[in-house]
Amino acid sequence: MVNRESSQPPRTDAKARLCAAARELMTERESMEFSLADIAARSGLNSALVKYHFGSKDGLLRAIVEEDAAQALGELGKLVARDIPASAKMRAHIAGIINTYFRHPYLNRLLHQLLNERGADDAAEVTRIFVEPVARYQKMILDDGVAKGEFKPVDAAMFHFALGGACDQLFHARSSLRAVFGLDRIDDDMRKRYVAHVTELVMGGVERR
């Protein structure tokens, strides 16, 4: 057998290339406004492949969220299972959320869109594959910290919202970043400052004094 050159790439490769093209476009444009023609031009693939693999642009967006969620949840699951103090898990979790938004600049906007700006079906699906599992893992870390005497008892449901909002806001409220602080983009220094700040704030709130 010899490897044959083919103009039609293998199925999995095409799917990955389409997702990669969409991620690039959303990151560059800081918006979700791209067409199937844009995807075709960027990926070098026929735009009909989007319909073939994902059904629609919305299907492509959902697939991207699923893939990113699976990766983030895989890391979070391993963290929760580690035999380390609960406070170390919480610190790593906080950095993990902020770093995920930093590494995937489109993800924050995409999650907000699917959860809050579209229909109930999209919101329920993203909640099922991402929000609910994250909330469960967070509760496990909090319970672990209380059991080990590290944390005060904390309302896990309320904590889920407060922490999510705190981590998310730097990325979601980019327009204020520019106007209030004269900063044009979130660079690595700002990422580190934000991780340190949110960690200090939240750990001060949950750890026993």
Place this chain on the structure above:
Amino acid sequence: MVNRESSQPPRTDAKARLCAAARELMTERESMEFSLADIAARSGLNSALVKYHFGSKDGLLRAIVEEDAAQALGELGKLVARDIPASAKMRAHIAGIINTYFRHPYLNRLLHQLLNERGADDAAEVTRIFVEPVARYQKMILDDGVAKGEFKPVDAAMFHFALGGACDQLFHARSSLRAVFGLDRIDDDMRKRYVAHVTELVMGGVERR
């Protein structure tokens, strides 16, 4: 002189009634999707008055944000000027943000739309009339707390984002509220729980131990 009945209400009254109708519709529908005809039906006024007083539906929305911002900033300004401990100011400020979103259920969505989903002009305007003044007042409270020995030195810019996100998320992420916690609406008990939780979290993070 006798009071004359008139089918044309005075100018200020018409403006207030149009704003009130828009607030009601946005609250009931949990969305900003309403037409000038809806406003006319709700207010009992001619839809042409929206164009006359506000230029457009967007102008009406900006006027609502301006009015709500002026009220919130008036309260915050008085709070900052009070001769009380900085920690009492911060606690009242946190409750104030959450209570404002609770009392004006449309406001969170409206701010997100104007800041993040529209053009740069809307974002700059809302930042100028609302976000910047709030950030300045927050810095005054933080500086006051450091000067009085109550607070640790805190990065005021980062704090602005973390606190804003924490207060905002319960309202912005309503879809998760339903799906994760089986709660259909934010009632007064939940408002109190959230105020208590965010206050505990944030004060633990800023107060000297």
